[in-house]
Amino acid sequence: MGQRLYFDNYTAVGDIVVLAICFVIGILVATSYNTKTKTFKLFLNMVLYLGLAALSDMVLHDFYAHITDGNYTPVYVIRVIYHAMLFSLFLIYVVYLVVILNLERREVIPVMSVATGIYGIVIISDIIMTVTGKGFKINDEGAAVYGINVFMIGYIAFVTMIVFLILKYRDRVYQKSVIGLFGTMAISFFILYNQGRHGQASFTVATFLFPVLAIMYLLHSNPYNVETGTVNASAFKDAIRYNLEKKIEFFFISMYLPDFHAEAKELPAELKAEIRRFPSAFFRKSVLFEISNGHLFLMVPKKGNPKCEEGLKKIVEAFNADYEKYRFDYKLVMGKSIEEISRRNEYLSLVRNIMRHMHMNSLHEITDEDVKAFDRSEDILVQLEDIYKKGNLDDERVLVYCQPVLNIKTGKYDTAEALMRLRLPELGMIFPDQFIPLAEDMGFIHALTRIITYKTCEAAQSLLAEGYEVKRISVNVSMSDLRDEDFARELSEIIENSSIPNGKIAIEITESQTESDFNSLKSMIEQLKDTGIRFYLDDFGTGYSNMERIMNLPFDIIKFDRSLVIASQSDKRSEEIVGKLAGMFAELHYSVLYEGIEDEADEKRCINMYASYLQGYKYSKPIPIEELRNFFSKSA
Numbered sequence: 001m002g003q004r005l006y007f008d009n010y011t012a013v014g015d016i017v018v019l020a021i022c023f024v025i026g027i028l029v030a031t032s033y034n035t036k037t038k039t040f041k042l043f044l045n046m047v048l049y050l051g052l053a054a055l056s057d058m059v060l061h062d063f064y065a066h067i068t069d070g071n072y073t074p075v076y077v078i079r080v081i082y083h084a085m086l087f088s089l090f091l092i093y094v095v096y097l098v099v100i101l102n103l104e105r106r107e108v109i110p111v112m113s114v115a116t117g118i119y120g121i122v123i124i125s126d127i128i129m130t131v132t133g134k135g136f137k138i139n140d141e142g143a144a145v146y147g148i149n150v151f152m153i154g155y156i157a158f159v160t161m162i163v164f165l166i167l168k169y170r171d172r173v174y175q176k177s178v179i180g181l182f183g184t185m186a187i188s189f190f191i192l193y194n195q196g197r198h199g200q201a202s203f204t205v206a207t208f209l210f211p212v213l214a215i216m217y218l219l220h221s222n223p224y225n226v227e228t229g230t231v232n233a234s235a236f237k238d239a240i241r242y243n244l245e246k247k248i249e250f251f252f253i254s255m256y257l258p259d260f261h262a263e264a265k266e267l268p269a270e271l272k273a274e275i276r277r278f279p280s281a282f283f284r285k286s287v288l289f290e291i292s293n294g295h296l297f298l299m300v301p302k303k304g305n306p307k308c309e310e311g312l313k314k315i316v317e318a319f320n321a322d323y324e325k326y327r328f329d330y331k332l333v334m335g336k337s338i339e340e341i342s343r344r345n346e347y348l349s350l351v352r353n354i355m356r357h358m359h360m361n362s363l364h365e366i367t368d369e370d371v372k373a374f375d376r377s378e379d380i381l382v383q384l385e386d387i388y389k390k391g392n393l394d395d396e397r398v399l400v401y402c403q404p405v406l407n408i409k410t411g412k413y414d415t416a417e418a419l420m421r422l423r424l425p426e427l428g429m430i431f432p433d434q435f436i437p438l439a440e441d442m443g444f445i446h447a448l449t450r451i452i453t454y455k456t457c458e459a460a461q462s463l464l465a466e467g468y469e470v471k472r473i474s475v476n477v478s479m480s481d482l483r484d485e486d487f488a489r490e491l492s493e494i495i496e497n498s499s500i501p502n503g504k505i506a507i508e509i510t511e512s513q514t515e516s517d518f519n520s521l522k523s524m525i526e527q528l529k530d531t532g533i534r535f536y537l538d539d540f541g542t543g544y545s546n547m548e549r550i551m552n553l554p555f556d557i558i559k560f561d562r563s564l565v566i567a568s569q570s571d572k573r574s575e576e577i578v579g580k581l582a583g584m585f586a587e588l589h590y591s592v593l594y595e596g597i598e599d600e601a602d603e604k605r606c607i608n609m610y611a612s613y614l615q616g617y618k619y620s621k622p623i624p625i626e627e628l629r630n631f632f633s634k635s636a
């Protein structure tokens, strides 16, 4: 019994190449940035077992060739080990698939039971077959004879299982990766087939190499961007972890360039090239990371760079010079490694928190205060998320303050602006500059807007019920609110449910910068206009005012920002310009409201500049909404 196979027909070339490639992969891994994720560690294990399999295959044949006394026990033992290495590789491959296919617990258990079952049965039967002589054996003439080929059975079982898994859960991985995995497996079969055709046994291990290479290229390729000379965000987090472990202190400069990859206004190539040269031009061993589009982070180890701070200054100078030349926008944040932030791996959030409050084309050096403010904003964020999750319109943490507005025509206070405050456990009273940009950025503003609208409606309704003359109370709405398509419907629902008469609630919005924002704004206004809601254009004079857009929207009141009130004070000419602007709006039947009236001089000037309404500290600071009773009058 037993057919003769190609055991003798072996040269070590196939295994040597596989072993060499395993070393090559090792070198590549050691010299590139890779996130040491669970899957990456599995991949490294595959490489290890692949190498061990190649090695044991070589040793096996070496023994076989050199045994002269007819005792082939070492060959049998090493052959079992060699098979165990290859099946371990299969098993790791299955575990790898389980992870990347994101199988749920109830799916993992049967898959892993089957895989470990096959693994155990195959290895044990391989041993039994060898011991009992029913499997592979070497006969009296020293020739290898195969009996029952346990290895082939195991091989087919595992391949079937892997193909089944990939096919069944193919929707859970990126489609092209699935094609890549199958493509390389097909090549493995092609080799296996040809090896058989040529009566060869040298390339069995090599057939395991291709799927491993596919995994490396498709799923763990080096995050280096050739075009920009940068390394990506996951590598960044790894680098921070590494530096912390090895106690490597570093300086950094974080650069935000909104046009770095923008389609409409791409940075000039020479500028990109200049940025690419930063790491090597001024420092040793520094790395440039590209965190996201247009956000770069240059990390410079302190050691070996005694003149680091000078280098960073040169970069800032380069940015200034380039800004003069090309007029692209930037924000720069500079700092040193901070142990606490490294431990939490939170440099990106820290920088983002600082940039949120920075003007374009400016530089900021991180101070202890910034770190404190960041920690505080992290605490605020936890609360914001909780407010958002609870979705309680009557949430106690959200307070409505109001600033009464003087109506010039009647000389009375009959409108007001609602301004939000938060009162948070342990943190106390929080003002808008500390939570509005944060809430906008992190997607929680919508929840807050709903709450303040609801609370304003309730409070205004009480005032009306008590007989106060409330003409209108305006609520601030953010641009990020408008990007939500359900926003208009939700808001009108809240207003309608409160049974407040039509038109008592108004909405303040600032000018939109982009075309798409303008379109969202327009669509919201159109949806809400019929419900009697009025619209205020907030902060006029602070942005790039686009008259055409303003005229295209049905605003009722234009709020001139305090900066215009201040400007009009500087000289006659400025006063004339602001006055003319206001006059033009008045002529077009808009009402003009001046914000930030602080003294009598402001008041007088603004009344002369077509003011319909005045608002500012001269009349009142923002007060709890109940206290409007001290300003509004009761109808007779």
Ligand code: C2E
Pocket: 403, 418, 419, 420, 421, 431, 432, 433, 436, 449, 452, 475, 476, 477, 478, 538, 539, 562, 595, 596, 597, 598, 615, 616, 617, 618, 622
């Ligand atoms: P804003 O809408 O321009 O609000 C006017 C800000 O100017 C208020 O600051 C107010 O306290 C302040 N102010 C009033 N009178 C004077 C004055 O005479 N002189 C000076 N220098 N300032 C004066 P506040 O309450 O800190 O709000 C700041 C910003 O936060 C608001 O600017 C608004 O953009 C935002 N905000 C406030 N509440 C909300 C809200 O409920 N939702 C949204 N989306 N944003 C809000």
Ligand code: CA
Pocket: 417, 476, 508, 538
């Ligand atoms: Ca406002």
Ligand code: CA
Pocket: 538, 539, 559, 561, 595
């Ligand atoms: Ca304003």
